[in-house]
Amino acid sequence: MTTQDTPHTPRGPRWLQRYTQLAPTRRNLTVSAYVIAASFADGFGIATLLPMIAVLGDRSAHHSALANTMLEMLHKVGIAPDPRILLGLVVAGTLIKAVLILLSLRQIGYAVADVTAKLRVQLVNGLIGARWSYYVSHASGRFSNALSDEATKAGQAYSAAMLMLSQIIQAVVYIGIAALLSWKLALFALLVSAIMLGSLNRFVQTAKRNASIQTRLLRTVLERLSEVLLGIKPLKAMARDGHVVQLFKKDLGDMQNAARRQVFASNANRALQEPIIALCLAFGIFAALRMLNMPLGEVIVMSLLLAKTALVVGRSQQQLNELHSSEPGLKSVQRTIAETLRAADPPGGGATPRFTRRIEFDDVSFAHGKRPTLQHVSVVLESGEVAIVTGPSGAGKTTFIDLLLGLYVPGSGEVRVDGTSLRALNRTQWRRQVGYAPQEVILFHDTVTANLTLGEAGITAQDLEDALRDAECWQFVQELPEGMDTVVGERGGALSGGQRQRLALARALVRRPRLLILDEATSALDPATEAAVIANIRRRATRDGVTVLAVSHHPAWVREADRVLRMQAGRLSIAAPGDTHA
Numbered sequence: 001m002t003t004q005d006t007p008h009t010p011r012g013p014r015w016l017q018r019y020t021q022l023a024p025t026r027r028n029l030t031v032s033a034y035v036i037a038a039s040f041a042d043g044f045g046i047a048t049l050l051p052m053i054a055v056l057g058d059r060s061a062h063h064s065a066l067a068n069t070m071l072e073m074l075h076k077v078g079i080a081p082d083p084r085i086l087l088g089l090v091v092a093g094t095l096i097k098a099v100l101i102l103l104s105l106r107q108i109g110y111a112v113a114d115v116t117a118k119l120r121v122q123l124v125n126g127l128i129g130a131r132w133s134y135y136v137s138h139a140s141g142r143f144s145n146a147l148s149d150e151a152t153k154a155g156q157a158y159s160a161a162m163l164m165l166s167q168i169i170q171a172v173v174y175i176g177i178a179a180l181l182s183w184k185l186a187l188f189a190l191l192v193s194a195i196m197l198g199s200l201n202r203f204v205q206t207a208k209r210n211a212s213i214q215t216r217l218l219r220t221v222l223e224r225l226s227e228v229l230l231g232i233k234p235l236k237a238m239a240r241d242g243h244v245v246q247l248f249k250k251d252l253g254d255m256q257n258a259a260r261r262q263v264f265a266s267n268a269n270r271a272l273q274e275p276i277i278a279l280c281l282a283f284g285i286f287a288a289l290r291m292l293n294m295p296l297g298e299v300i301v302m303s304l305l306l307a308k309t310a311l312v313v314g315r316s317q318q319q320l321n322e323l324h325s326s327e328p329g330l331k332s333v334q335r336t337i338a339e340t341l342r343a344a345d346p347p348g349g350g351a352t353p354r355f356t357r358r359i360e361f362d363d364v365s366f367a368h369g370k371r372p373t374l375q376h377v378s379v380v381l382e383s384g385e386v387a388i389v390t391g392p393s394g395a396g397k398t399t400f401i402d403l404l405l406g407l408y409v410p411g412s413g414e415v416r417v418d419g420t421s422l423r424a425l426n427r428t429q430w431r432r433q434v435g436y437a438p439q440e441v442i443l444f445h446d447t448v449t450a451n452l453t454l455g456e457a458g459i460t461a462q463d464l465e466d467a468l469r470d471a472e473c474w475q476f477v478q479e480l481p482e483g484m485d486t487v488v489g490e491r492g493g494a495l496s497g498g499q500r501q502r503l504a505l506a507r508a509l510v511r512r513p514r515l516l517i518l519d520e521a522t523s524a525l526d527p528a529t530e531a532a533v534i535a536n537i538r539r540r541a542t543r544d545g546v547t548v549l550a551v552s553h554h555p556a557w558v559r560e561a562d563r564v565l566r567m568q569a570g571r572l573s574i575a576a577p578g579d580t581h582a
């Protein structure tokens with residue numbers, strides 16, 4: 001998922017690879033180059049302090065090899081050992097460092113925005129491209145969380161990793177300069193760094209553990225929230241909302257505790273760094289002056305180097321904290337994206353479906369998990385006929401339809417359209433020929449028009465009116481406050497159940513499909529309205545040659561059918577005359 005976006009998998013430690021491969025290699029290299037240059041500019045500024053101190057009168061500083069080397073170097077490039085010029089160089093080194101660090105931060109900022117946006121696009125693409133069964137088995141709250149919180153955390157994780165890397169680079173440069181001054185000093189700087197990392201590691205681990213707990217709980221809470229909001233009506237109606245609140249309270253309480261522990265650990269880490277640095281410095285200065293008899297000039301530079309090293313090591317540890325708190329989000333969103341890609345709708349073949357003759361189920365069996373749902377279903381639907389599927393609840397009627405739509409793939413057997421297997425057909429083109437009204441109607445929180453067209457261009461006002469009239473909703477849509485432009489509410493909640501169902505029917509009709517699939521699409525209508533809708537559909541079928549496959553138990557449909565199929569415990573039989581193919 002991420003490696004394919006960069007031409008080469010970057011080398012380096014595993015933790016670093018995980019983050020650097022989030023952004024293009026060029027961006028990572030630019031950031032590193034800025035930081036390396038900045039560190040050298042800074043190091044140069046600090047090292048220039050030595051000749052400056054020497055020139056200012058500390059005789060002993062002349063004994064320092066580094067001070068002499070610096071003076072010789074400056075002499076070679078024609079810079080006089082004037083204290084003001086040297087001071088200028090110290091200031092210049094610091095300023096150049098500041099500018100370069102700013103430039104690197106800007107690059108990191110761009111990369112964070114890119115990383116977040118890219119993950120979001122991958123997530124949306126993966127999600128919309130997933131097969132039907134994937135949605136059935138995952139709560140939608142998880143995806144909202146991945147898109148908002150986890151994608152943001154992924155960006156933060158990248159930022160923390162790059163900042164940590166830049167601090168490590170700075171520490172290495174400082175220790176390098178310290179080594180030029182004295183290997184003992186370099187060793188001491190390493191020791192100080194190790195003390196800081198070791199003594200504060202406990203807090204880093206605590207912060208990590210609690211960040212992970214919060215990420216997990218937030219996902220659970222959001223998953224539950226989306227579920228609860230979908231089914232809030234019965235919960236309220238039967239006074240079970242209090243129970244749900246208790247469930248939330250428990251998780252939110254646990255999150256609160258985890259947040260407390262995490263924040264304390266992060267802040268304790270930050271707070272304890274300063275005394276550790278101060279103690280190490282005091283000890284270092286004492287040892288340098290008393291035990292090593294180092295010249296004062298060198299001790300000043302040494303202290304500065306030590307303080308800077310300890311500071312960047314401390315900051316890198318804070319970034320590690322930051323990394324740990326955002327890493328679970330990154331991992332989670334990456335896992336979700338990978339999962340959606342694994343669950344991608346099978347692409348189908350390249351054959352163009354025509355459907356002018358027949359649809360054929362040839363010995364089709366299918367199981368949801370281990371339990372067989374459809375068993376050896378064989379039937380032929382002739383183009384232009386009206387077929388009804390009846391049968392008890394749970395018999396497999398909706399599954400039969402889902403197989404025809406290619407939402408599920410048969411475990412064995414074959415579904416064919418005009419003799420070509422559905423597997424070989426171009427899936428998009430096949431579904432374009434279908435008008436489908438599902439058993440459970442959910443409209444979008446949008447206008448009537450938008451709910452009917454679903455963004456499809458080329459649907460005319462006449463198409464809309466015809467569909468609305470045939471679905472017996474023209475009248476009530478006219479009476480809505482803003483007619484076709486009325487927003488129907490969340491999931492269509494501003495309409496009655498029967499009105500929603502009729503709009504879903506109009507949506508199936510408006511694209512003038514070759515195959516109309518209706519799954520209990522008139523179950524909420526009164527007999528008179530249902531009879532009118534059925535008559536309109538029959539007229540369409542005769543006029544336009546539309547094939548209708550309707551699941552229903554209602555006698556009105558059965559009377560109108562050319563053929564009645566009966567589904568019983570996953571087996572299909574012909575229940576009415578008119579069939580010669582099954």
Ligand SMILES: Nc1ncnc2c1ncn2[C@@H]1O[C@H](COP(=O)(O)OP(=O)(O)OP(=O)(O)O)[C@@H](O)[C@H]1O
Nearest residue numbers: 136368369373392393394395396397398399400439
């Ligand atoms: N996603 C799923 N995972 C597991 N089992 C499923 C799934 N969808 C349906 N089933 C099971 O498959 C069987 C057939 O379901 P299906 O929805 O096809 O029945 P149906 O005939 O349409 O029923 P109804 O008239 O109640 O709508 C049922 O036993 C159901 O529990």
Ligand SMILES: [Mg+2]
Nearest residue numbers: 397398399439
């Ligand atoms: Mg059903």
